[in-house]
Amino acid sequence: MNLAIRRGFLWPSFEIYGGQSGFYDLGPLGVLLKNNIVELWREVFVKQHQEFVVEIETPIINPAIVFKASGHEEHFTDYAVECTSCHRIFRADHLIEEVLGTNAEGLSEEELNKIIKEHNVRCPVCGGELSTVKKFLLLFQTYIGPYSLENLAYLRPETAQGMFINFKRVYELMKRRLPLGIAQIGKVVRNEISPRQGPIRLREFTIMEIEFFYDEKNPQCELLDERCSDNKIYILTAEQRIQGETKPISILPSEAYKEKIILSPWLAYWMCIAGKFVNMLGIPLEKTYFEEKLPTERAHYSKQTFDQMVLVDKWGKLEVSGHAYRYSYDLERHIVFSKSDLYAVRQLKEPLIVRKRVAKYDKVAILKLFGKQAGDVFKKLAKYSPEELLKILESSQRDEIEIEGMKIPRTVFTVEDVEEKIWVEKFIPHVAEPSFGAERLMYITLEYAYRELEGGRVVLSLPKKLAPIKVGIATLIDKPQFEALASRIYNMLKMKYYVVILEGDSIGKKYAYADEVGIPFVITIDYDSVVEGSTVTVRDRDTRKQIRVPIADLAKVIDLGLEGKDITEFGYPVIEPKD
């Protein structure tokens, strides 16, 4: 973290105004690294699934109705306690965990109050007495237009609702095909109570998520077998956790689904892809596992949730993605609140035969009874379906039925049983949601890349594709001829990569800086370069081996190197590292 702040990856926001917990800025290197991680996610989750996953972008500010419908206004809360003396505010469950060392997540108001009273938990800062716990809404609130209740709006805590309320539009655009994934990458905000974990518990961060809609009767999840039978994933089930076990089981995602450890096949699929993705960030498979949430820990919308945990030094483990089986909860709620049709349509192979009782009427009898007025009667009756007519008949015991002020004898109606063949069926798709936090991914990427070598040398072995700056240029000595060539190569490469001309008292210091910020390749301009003017060396950050390359071949060598190929195998002369 020190290195990350010193080198400009990130730092606490609003420093000149004394800071504001839960907010971090990304510096120049941080933006490049984060963008590279976001792009890799987009490639793996969207582009490689572009047949059925599309990306949309929806607003951060939402009218309150959206989060009323989603249940967040009611459920997206934490319990807070206030110190009655210094008026500091704490998240009740975190405070209890901090003071007593027991997990208090998901406890009720009464339970929290009881623990605080019984154990006499006091303010950890001033020792003051604590208030009773209060429910605190974690949604940031604002008003669209002038201040007034009807203009109340919330800032989104997840991008998901943007996909749910737009499901029908995108479903139509995608020609009503399921499965359908709607992805979104964007900022979300959560009004956390006193966040105190630096860049890990942020009030504002970037989320990357997919709401994946599928027909639960026909999931069409062949990919689960096709693409996920090479790697097992590690899962710590809720059952294991209740029994106090801490060692995750290792299982194929498809087996986990078959054995009902994972309840949705698409949840299993995206967990498999999540495992591969986190591995691409440089995290070994055995350092990450999926922890199933207990029912008390799950969000209100979820039938089953797995958090993808990565082992880290400072916090032991860190949640980098969440995998929730949101089944049909959100669409159902929006159907109720908006009265819109958010259904999908299922073509049936066999028609559904539906039997029902209906009321029909005898046209001839009506003609005879009403004469010239019969036309009016038919017009009025036509407004009602046979089922509705039956209801009207059944709702009265009289001999004459009254319909829109017109009295019609019950005798003209007959009640019949009919059969109907139905070829399509409306249904609410189920949803599997993989959801990633970009800043946390950045954090684990930095942590796993950080290596201290003998002699205190630091190397940031970022996956080459993710490195913020791809190429460093170093002159062996700082003389005009060397610098002119450095500048020529810089101008040649900067259109393609982020490049830096390294500065420092010696070539060793230049390499040390490049290693520290994770630059994969350093081009060195030495005496031979200046004399011939046509070759330079390229040094690989991780092996420290160098090759001598014609300047004209540089872009090609770097491109292949960034793809992960070993540059010493391209046939150029290899220079072994001296130290």
Add this chain to the structure above:
Amino acid sequence: MNLAIRRGFLWPSFEIYGGQSGFYDLGPLGVLLKNNIVELWREVFVKQHQEFVVEIETPIINPAIVFKASGHEEHFTDYAVECTSCHRIFRADHLIEEVLGTNAEGLSEEELNKIIKEHNVRCPVCGGELSTVKKFLLLFQTYIGPYSLENLAYLRPETAQGMFINFKRVYELMKRRLPLGIAQIGKVVRNEISPRQGPIRLREFTIMEIEFFYDEKNPQCELLDERCSDNKIYILTAEQRIQGETKPISILPSEAYKEKIILSPWLAYWMCIAGKFVNMLGIPLEKTYFEEKLPTERAHYSKQTFDQMVLVDKWGKLEVSGHAYRYSYDLERHIVFSKSDLYAVRQLKEPLIVRKRVAKYDKVAILKLFGKQAGDVFKKLAKYSPEELLKILESSQRDEIEIEGMKIPRTVFTVEDVEEKIWVEKFIPHVAEPSFGAERLMYITLEYAYRELEGGRVVLSLPKKLAPIKVGIATLIDKPQFEALASRIYNMLKMKYYVVILEGDSIGKKYAYADEVGIPFVITIDYDSVVEGSTVTVRDRDTRKQIRVPIADLAKVIDLGLEGKDITEFGYPVIEPKD
């Protein structure tokens, strides 16, 4: 716009809840197009200037102090009127312009009230009487943590303040070199009063801006001559506008600076780049000009502002970027409000000689007077600089000077004139700011790409690099053999590009759909493809010419084509369009 909505580029947000003006969603094609425009901006403005322009990312939610300091809390307002009958709210100047047809931008509260009264302007919806105008703060407001005045926060209306409050950190990271550009791309929100211009006046949108810091005594703006002497830009000056002229002048950016039409050399430089950039979106140079804002129209922080206007069908002209000379305003304000050092340092070539009067004291005299106590006296005196001692001397007429309770005779002090050589100088850099709205750029890109051909055929001639989907795959007839080959090519290309397998009753309809959504290249699988199994045709959207290409060469052909090269010149057999 109809096409854009129908094909899923964008649509109004929150439709299922009746909509919310000022918010738009981007659909699948819209996200791809916007991301391509954002990436092009990043390439042109950041990557190609990476020696001195770096990108950072800062929060959307800011403690109120930031926008107090920036002056937004006081100045970022519009005047609103409310209908006393239906309670609709209108922006006063827009309403006057709509009803009376006169420009009312920048008028004072009194002036607006006077016009409304004199012309009896009434509610355009219900005809009701209007209230007097009220100042309306355009910042969205929220609270970080619980509701309380000290937790007041604003959502940023520009990213700029993130760069200003971080200036010192980035300046240090960049080794205290100027000029220095700090760029940011991100969401901003403005609580516009009743926005009614569809996707043009948004309450939430993506901004791309650079705060460009330079030493106004040594701007080092050689690039203005080096890179901007090939293209003139069009400027409509404030003076011209006051005189009622509407025809912009055409001038080289460097000349515009020399002739003091543009007051900052770097503002001129970035306006030159802005012209080139908008041209890359497919807008001819003569369809865009820079309109200088009148003093009443300028934001509070600006010494001079130019809006880059693009001629459009619906609104006549549309502002797509703003170029403000913010000079030292923002840093000065943050220095005052935060008491932080946000200065840059200028190395002087010649030392500054500063003469000043100071007070010195005679050590021997003090030793004689105070004996053993002299040590104490020296310790106390050492806390004060010679200038401070002079002030103390001058503040009293007595013979004995009192310093920290100790009385010292005036006689031990002498007042002298001294000279000091100063080699560095602190100063506040000046700032030129180019600022672009991504959604408006998307709008003009779509408008200028839209072409209706004979027979009502629509082609979206997007610059190939910006097209959302790069490749369409069409089978001449929909038979299994054709479809299998289409699927093989799809899987081959989807790792690299966004690709779509075209659907439709005929090959003509497939091409028509591809043209409508701007797909640059369509690969057609015809009888020859199936028989030989090794060649297909590639059709260019704009020329409608096709070439016959081996499948193995497809990626190469498409890559070169996307770079803008004419695919018919690669030596493959060319098939002229039939219609």
